Amino acid sequence: MIGFLFAAAFILIVLRAFFRPIRYTVRVDDVLFEQYIQPLGPEPFVFDGTDSQQRRLPFTFKKLSGTAKKIPFLGKIEVCAATVTREESLLLLESQQAPANITKYPIQKTVLVPSVEAEFDKRSNKWPAQPSIFSPGLSVSITKPEDLPEKKRALPVDGLYAGDEKYALTLTSYAVCTVYIEKFAPVIREWCEQTFTCAESPKTSFAAAVGDIMVARGIEDVLIKNPDGLKKVFSTTLPVLQNNDITIGNLEGVVTDSSRAATKTYTFKFKKAVLPFLQKAGFTYLMQANNHCYDFGEAGFKDTLSALAECNIPTSGAGLNAKEAAQFYHTQVKGQNFAIISCGAFPVERSGFNGKTTATATETRAGILWAGETLLEGIARQKADGNFVIVNVHGGEEYRFFPAKEQRALYESFCDAGADVVFGSHPHVLQPIERYNGSLIVYSLGNFLFNGMNEMPGATDSEIVRLGIYGGKILYTEIYPAKLGTNGVALKPY
Structure with a gap:
């Protein structure tokens, strides 16, 4: 009898170690989860090509801050396939290189502008049309375009204006996807591309x-x-x-x-x-x-x-x-x-x-x-x-x-x-x-x-x-x- 129990226990241990089902999850920043995941309901999906056919995802989403639940003895093992975090960076300071398993998806762009006193009443042939933000003697402040005071005027940055493609004072918010299990990389990135979109900034x-x-x-x-x-x-x-x-x-x-x-x-x-x-x-x-x-x-x-x-x-x-x-x-x-x-x-x-x-x-x-x-x-x-x-x-x-x-x-x-x-x-x-x-x-x-x-x-x-x-x-x-x-x-x- 004891031998039988030992044998059964050994079989259970083997089954638990090698044959337990796996639940793959993608851990998402809490704010992004509430904004992008929660509205989708319990079964997020991706669209296939141009035929608009829905395809269920091979993983589920959880908040990044969530704690793991106690797993039953033979319950599914939870494995994190990827994480999606938030990041903000200024184009002026951005690095162009990132590891192969990390992809950034812009979700919001905020333009900032340097501004100076307009002083229209002092215009003359010495009044520079496009002074550099580094011009000596200028008192420069940084604001959002909508907050530009009435008596100020914005300046270009390195000859570029708000909304230009490489305008340096563009603060971009990203959803940063880091993939840990390579076999899921294509579908995770496909879903991210469909989910995390960014409205075009106005042009000047x-x-x-x-x-x-x-x-x-x-x-x-x-x-x-x-x-x-x-x-x-x-x-x-x-x-x-x-x-x-x-x-x-x-x-x-x-x-x-x-x-x-x-x-x-x-x-x-x-x-x-x-x-x-x-x-x-x-x-x-x-x-x-x-x-x-x-x-x-x-x-x-x-x-x-x-x-x-x-x-x-x-x-x-x-x-x-x-x-x-x-x-x-x-x-x-x-x-x-x-x-x-x-x-x-x-x-x-x-x-x-x-x-x-x-x-x-x-x-x-x-x-x-x-x-x-x-x-x-x-x-x-x-x-x-x-x-x-x-x-x-x-x-x-x-x-x-x-x-x-x-x-x-x-x-x-x-x-x-x-x-x-x-x-x-x-x-x-x-x-x-x-x-x-x-x-x-x-x-x-x-x-x-x-x-x-x-x-x-x-x-x-x-x-x-x-x-x-x-x-x-x-x-x-x-x-x-x-x-x-x-x-x-x-x-x-x-």
């Missing part, structure tokens, strides 16, 4: 604007007839103009062959052949809502609209009737929706030309959109639809370096209605750049291409204002001071 889109573009007085001949005309005219501004998703300019004049000029002090017209050169320079939108849009009457205005359409150059705030003139131009760039409108708000000229009564579009007359309730209501609708709203306004007083009270109130009303940025033109000289309740107002961009201004104080000072928009917010504000010369424009040296 760029919109830039310049002031008055008047290509008569010899400039268009240089562009059209000179083989190197583009570089001669735009010089060092070209890399800035061409490096945007949207580049806006105010076309100060009409594109027409008409000779029936209006009774005005100055009238400007250009050849249609000049438009492709403006496109090559980087301009993607040309404003027509200005005090020279009717220099050759309604016929010349219509000719301009036709020429712009033929060259696929967008404009808005100008149309064959009032309804058309009130339409915004829409475009989407890197996932960001833009709504752009232009309007007139300039005073009556000394010659007696009154844009509000003469050039404003009506039900039966082609013309421009004039600043008023129709525009404010349109801005509000576009903002409510989730667009980044740009308003170009031709207003203010000529050769005045600071906006009048009425000009400020008007431009602020655009922002109150929902405009994210207001770009001003018409004064022919630069005026301040200011933040207003989260929006940006550039009261006057001055001239950009405009021969014959050498005798007018401040009229040859210019700038390119370049905005980096991230997550619907102006993150980067770069100002490139420029100077008008004979038949062209160039960046000022820093």
Whole structure:
């Protein structure tokens, strides 16, 4: 009897040692377990290929912090096939090498940006558009884009902007899978790839604007007839103009062959052949809502609209009737929706030309959109639809370096209605750049291409204002001071 008991005990010990069933588990970080595993229910699965067929996994999941239960004498042996832990690391500090059994799956990306005081009121040719975060004398702070204070502007990092692929200040959260049993590696990694996904970070889109573009007085001949005309005219501004998703300019004049000029002090017209050169320079939108849009009457205005359409150059705030003139131009760039409108708000000229009564579009007359309730209501609708709203306004007083009270109130009303940025033109000289309740107002961009201004104080000072928009917010504000010369424009040296 005793021998039988010994034999039975020996058999049980052998069975327990060599033939006990095994339960394979994957131990998962507690937070990840609650977020990704618990919602799946008791039987997690993977999909096979593209046929959406579910396949049960050969293991179960347990929390990393869980304690092992007491196993019955002949119960299943629990073996950890893999662990999934959490890790956060900054791209700047990440190592590119990892053991073969460890795979990282990004689950969340948080972008950080260095920022400095904007100091728009101190802009000059010494104000660097893109200072290094290591520039001496700069007080740099690090924030999330959504937390950027209103009076600060973000800086690029090694020439890269928030959302760029190798942007160094990207804090990434990973699910880190470490596989201990190689035979399960394929299915574990397949499951991880299906489970741990990461939403794409927003990209930074760029919109830039310049002031008055008047290509008569010899400039268009240089562009059209000179083989190197583009570089001669735009010089060092070209890399800035061409490096945007949207580049806006105010076309100060009409594109027409008409000779029936209006009774005005100055009238400007250009050849249609000049438009492709403006496109090559980087301009993607040309404003027509200005005090020279009717220099050759309604016929010349219509000719301009036709020429712009033929060259696929967008404009808005100008149309064959009032309804058309009130339409915004829409475009989407890197996932960001833009709504752009232009309007007139300039005073009556000394010659007696009154844009509000003469050039404003009506039900039966082609013309421009004039600043008023129709525009404010349109801005509000576009903002409510989730667009980044740009308003170009031709207003203010000529050769005045600071906006009048009425000009400020008007431009602020655009922002109150929902405009994210207001770009001003018409004064022919630069005026301040200011933040207003989260929006940006550039009261006057001055001239950009405009021969014959050498005798007018401040009229040859210019700038390119370049905005980096991230997550619907102006993150980067770069100002490139420029100077008008004979038949062209160039960046000022820093």
